[in-house]
Amino acid sequence: MLLKNFSQYIKEQRQEGKNIRVNRSNPNEDFDFAKYQPQETEYAEAQIVENNGEFCTKKIKVNTSQSKFNYFLDGIEKKRILIYYNFIPFTYGYMSAVIMKRTDKKMHSIGLERAEENLYLPFKFNGDEPDFYLDVEDFNNYNINPINIGIKAKGESDYPLMPEEFEKKAHSAIQENRRHMESTMANEWAVEFKNFDDWLYVDGGLTNISSDLMKKANVVGVIKSHNVQYFDYEKLCQIYNIKKGERSCVFRPKRRFKNTPEKVFSWYLRLHSDKNYGKMDFGIIRIEIPDREDLLSKVDEISSWILLEANPIAFPESRWDRMIYPIKYCEDYLKCKAPSWTVLESLAFG
């Protein structure tokens, strides 16, 4: 519906002689799933909560044959610049998330899924925005409710002005929307499905998970990219040198821009061996759990479950070394349901 309305908008703007340029670049170029984008490294602190505060690594003994994770949460996002209005990119964003259950080794939907599509534009809101920013009323007439990306982030003095800035802003907004969707869903899961024995595996950190859920539920977050460094070079070397099935000690992360440590315990674990090839962080994941004592005692057990989840392998997913198969399944499920660019293009441009 959004794109049908948008199609009408474009038509009328063109009739009025506005400078509209349709983005005819390779359709797959911008419209892809959660592409890996290198981000700047952020340095943070870590409070070691094991081994009397001394950094260490240890081998995990897998004493069970069955992982206790039975719910899995993942989300995807897609984005594409549809048109340039003068030089302002109109970014279309699609995001969806799902929690799937595993019963008797089989993954299945439990009806807990969300999908959303938005248009990301800079428009006038406070009155001090640049003149070329758009008026939101123009869109309301077409029943379009765009998301405003013409905003200053903390520490920024100026509004974004250049197309690249708008793109970055749109990208961040889409990611934020997706994270929000995932956290909302985790809360719904807690209300509707959670039993005492249920364990939720979240693809990503637990930052956005509600404090209430953190207090009560068995939630484990797994981070696959390591843009935040919590340790110095020496300890980092030890982390990168852990072998398959080994973990680091548990620590409480603390971001430097925050005053208090995060309410999670975390540790590193290697799922797959790199056998002297590939990148340093091959197979290394960082795990987060709510900072509860009952869970702290289960760190080895949780690690062993995650190690078990490495079978079956998540091939041919590009990040298979750090992704477990049920998360790949959730991603495939969401991708299958997401609209293709061909469909979107036909809706937007008839």
Added chain:
Amino acid sequence: MQPSLESIEDELKSVYDKAVGRVIATEKNPNTAQSFSFWTNLDSPVGIGTIVKVVADRQVFDKKGNKVDRVVYGIVTEGISYTDLAAPIHDFISSEGNPQYSHSAQTERPEIRYYTASTLKMIPEEPIQPVSIGSIYLADDDDIKESLRMDSYAHKTGIPVGLYTNGDNYSPVYLDSRFLLGPEAAHLNVTGVSGLATKTSIVQFLLTSIFQHHKDDKDDEGVAAVLFNVKGPDLLFLDQPAVELSDEELEMYRKLKLKPEPFENVEYYAPYKADKINLNTLRTNEEISHNVKPLSWNLTDIFDYVNVLMNKDDVDAKADGFLQFMKEKIINQDKLDSHYLLHKKIQNFNDLNEWFQRVLNDTEEGEGKSSWRGHAIPTIRKVHNRLTNITYRCEGLVGNDSDSSDLPWGEFKDRTIYVIDVAGVSPLGQDLVFTRAVEKLRELLEKKALGVKKVVVFVDELNKYASNDGGNSYLKQTLLEISERGRYLGLVLFSAQQFKSQVNKRIVGNCGTSVYGRMDMDELSTQGYSVMPSSIKAELTTLEKGKLLIRHPHFNQYIFVKFPRPPIMTSQDGIDKFPAVPERSFEDAMVYNLRRLDKNIKANDVKEAIYDVDQDAVRKALCKTELNSKNWGKQGAFGYFKSKLTQKAPRSSFEESYSPSPKRTTIDDLLYDDDDD
């Protein structure tokens, strides 16, 4: 209040309760009007050969402008299954090269069952469009009727051929008798490997079905069948009930609305052995001899078919001309013409031999004669030679005298099977029997004088009699003639063979209905099966007993059906229950033959009656008795037989009949030898 997820799920479940799959189409693998693809769950009872119904998601307008469901029926022809595994190496790595480790996988990869189906029927039938996206349902009885277009004929001209099975669901499948027995199309061909009793069984079952379900038209005089038994006791117990049919088989009969009963009216015909007293058949047990009759022909019976017994080198133009001359002027001519040296009517081989002697003597009298009545002497000698040795080549079947015992031409009865047992006859004799019987049927059907309107002729091992090699035998021509013209006459060919590829293409091509049992891959790889989907071929190589693949003009795809064992005793059971009796002496054979006609005849009476009577005279009397059953009157078979026995030869005295044994050398001979001299 928002409905709970569980209630939504329940609602969906009730709506799509019966749906077993969904039609899918991609750009690379699109649906067409002829075929479509769909997926199912792993536990769905869909497989190769399953008939499915597609109900399209979107309704269409019919001719009256009403919105109706668009329904497509299809039969599954291909099926594949795969997981999301991109390459085998991924599973190897995942399991760390240890097969045991695969069992410890925490999550099962999703597995899809992806099928391709060929369209059987679309509703509405026009416009012809590609199959739409929709839900897949298993076809029920009504759907089966509709999809195979049986709804238009099942109740009128339907002949049950078996049951389409899907899990516990059994749906009858009908052939259209107008396309099986004519006149629209006709003939049936069965192919399958030997040893599974499929070929014979389906023919027996189908004949049961035809006899019980074929409905006569107003002027229809019924249907009969002529079966040639070419192997052991294969077709010799058609009138005996099956030893034991299982409950499942009886249920199948009930579903097909057939009575599991053997054929009521069967007549067996077998030639004599070389001794001319014992029948050349395995059905010699006295308990079941009442409907066994001799098949014995004389010169006039077979003269029209002598070409069958001669090879190509024999029948050149000259010989053919002479044979034609004999047919027109010599054989069985009432008018005795001395110009042709006809001093008596030539009715049998003895007469013919005498005639030939006269002709040859005549040619020898006039020196320098090179021809007789325009025919070259060497040709006459050749034909003489070939004709007079027929009785040796077909000993027991063709006799020298005028006696003849034959099928009841002109008096064929409705729903009766005539089995001609040629299993023990030489290949040449078999050719003669086939050709004459079939030609006779054709001739009488053409004249509408057979007694029935339609006759099914069953020929097993068709590749032997109508092979696709260059040979052009008289019999092959006859079979070709039936396959091409038979449906108009009511002469229907049911044939079977192990290798269809080895049968003349025109003959099998004219068969409206084809049946396939289990087959070899070698045979399936031949050109004739190129249109058959590979999965169907694979299925055929492992086909279970009692299951068949059918092609019929009404079905535009191959259909698998299951049929119960025929309600007829198997040949093995038959032989165990009614073992063949070893060759009988002349006296015992006569007792047996007369008791075939009347069980109450006493053995001693027969022996007394034929005592010291010339054996040929006894045979003649028996032959006359068999042929003239209508004239037996009050005296019965035995009385008639006795009346036809020629006068007994006077009893010879001991002296007359005694011939001393060759002189033996005794010790006295040796001792007194010299004295005698």
